[in-house]
Amino acid sequence: MPVRDEAAKLAGEIAELRHAIHREPEIGLDLPKTQRKVLDALDGLPLEISTGKALSSVTAVLRGGPAHSRAQAQAGPVVLLRGDMDALPVAEETGLPYASAVPGVMHACGHDLHTAMLAGAARLLSARQADLPGTVIFMFQPGEEGHGGARHMIREGMLDAAGRRPVAAYALHVSSSKLACGVFATRPGPMLAAADRITVTVHGRGGHASQPHRAADPIAVACEIVLALQTLVTRKFDVFDPVVITVGSFHAGTTDNVIPDEARFLATARSYSAASRAALADLVPRLVRDIASAYGLTADADYAAEYPVTVNHAGEAAFALATVEEVFGPGRGERAQHPITGSEDFSFVLEQVPGAFVFLGACPPGLDPETAPTNHSAVALFDDAALADGAALYAELALRRLAQG
Numbered sequence: 001m002p003v004r005d006e007a008a009k010l011a012g013e014i015a016e017l018r019h020a021i022h023r024e025p026e027i028g029l030d031l032p033k034t035q036r037k038v039l040d041a042l043d044g045l046p047l048e049i050s051t052g053k054a055l056s057s058v059t060a061v062l063r064g065g066p067a068h069s070r071a072q073a074q075a076g077p078v079v080l081l082r083g084d085m086d087a088l089p090v091a092e093e094t095g096l097p098y099a100s101a102v103p104g105v106m107h108a109c110g111h112d113l114h115t116a117m118l119a120g121a122a123r124l125l126s127a128r129q130a131d132l133p134g135t136v137i138f139m140f141q142p143g144e145e146g147h148g149g150a151r152h153m154i155r156e157g158m159l160d161a162a163g164r165r166p167v168a169a170y171a172l173h174v175s176s177s178k179l180a181c182g183v184f185a186t187r188p189g190p191m192l193a194a195a196d197r198i199t200v201t202v203h204g205r206g207g208h209a210s211q212p213h214r215a216a217d218p219i220a221v222a223c224e225i226v227l228a229l230q231t232l233v234t235r236k237f238d239v240f241d242p243v244v245i246t247v248g249s250f251h252a253g254t255t256d257n258v259i260p261d262e263a264r265f266l267a268t269a270r271s272y273s274a275a276s277r278a279a280l281a282d283l284v285p286r287l288v289r290d291i292a293s294a295y296g297l298t299a300d301a302d303y304a305a306e307y308p309v310t311v312n313h314a315g316e317a318a319f320a321l322a323t324v325e326e327v328f329g330p331g332r333g334e335r336a337q338h339p340i341t342g343s344e345d346f347s348f349v350l351e352q353v354p355g356a357f358v359f360l361g362a363c364p365p366g367l368d369p370e371t372a373p374t375n376h377s378a379v380a381l382f383d384d385a386a387l388a389d390g391a392a393l394y395a396e397l398a399l400r401r402l403a404q405g
């Protein structure tokens with residue numbers, strides 16, 4: 001029976017796991033309840049399972065080949081499949097029957113689907129263990145949403161869990177909007193942006209707001225810096241290698257008639273190439289300090305590297321799209337025209353292993369993908385209909401890529 005049909009038979013089971021995870025969402029690197037559910041779902045499968053130390057990750061290794069020759073099969077290639085497991089600090093307002101029972105926490109990015117689909121794939125591939133021409137690593141990862149869970153798992157040796165480095169790595173990510181349900185999208189090269197954090201403190205000298213010349217006003221200077229950052233984006237960066245800087249937090253002062261001592265702001269910087277990212281890290285702090293100094297003030301500017309650019313390997317992205325078309329038929333795979341400005345810590349895996357990050361539309365029927373609430377919204381909806389095909393694609397990517405050697 002084709003993997004896709006077998007996955008369809010598992011759809012109910014996969015949805016059940018997804019709903020259980022959705023009901024009890026957890027944030028960050030420590031997800032003990034989610035980890036427990038994953039371990040229970042994998043129980044009884046022929047997997048070598050290890051769990052994380054610094055985080056509640058699950059790494060499961062499936063060694064293929066007939067039982068008597070599995071030692072030789074260990075010489076075969078290794079493929080890595082990743083599903084992230086963490087939720088967000090969002091108060092769910094979907095009204096779903098399986099909505100979050102944890103106040104202020106929601107699976108608003110669909111990672112509950114990824115976890116359930118990957119567990120489904122582990123079941124599908126375990127049933128084919130004897131025919132599997134190599135080894136599969138299932139990477140169940142906490143802390144994608146800003147906690148760098150993938151980096152922690154790599155530090156703890158996840159990439160070497162099979163004894164050999166993977167030849168390819170794939171991740172799926174559902175989208176509640178933009179893509180029609182069941183459509184897979186990816187592209188060669190940059191798929192998601194690098195995301196870095198800029199922290200600025202402008203040091204002035206407080207005083208009476210009626211006599212600014214006797215003080216050193218940090219607010220006016222910080223405002224000028226905020227605007228200059230936008231000019232920097234257009235004057236110092238190639239329009240075909242785009243950069244986004246957004247100030248998302250700005251704080252200074254207490255009332256209208258007092259000049260404060262300090263103004264602080266936080267910004268995110270997104271970029272798509274190592275060159276632009278390095279230029280940002282160099283130019284932004286310089287611009288901040290020099291503008292402050294032009295007014296006789298000082299400023300601290302910290303440029304903190306967070307997630308790198310998520311770069312798809314051209315061959316692996318093409319392979320993933322070809323697999324989608326072969327398994328699900330033409331029209332189900334889309335070559336994404338542009339990368340997106342979101343970021344992903346799967347980028348740390350793709351820095352070391354060639355692979356592809358693939359989006360999967362999960363917009364429910366009756367909603368227009370163009371206007372449906374986006375991932376991270378308190379009313380984002382992800383349809384269960386995407387689950388079986390997501391699990392099938394994970395499994396098919398592993399099977400077909402291992403067969404290539």
Ligand SMILES: [Zn+2]
Nearest residue numbers: 109145375376
């Ligand atoms: Zn997210």
Ligand SMILES: [Zn+2]
Nearest residue numbers: 109111144173
């Ligand atoms: Zn996500």
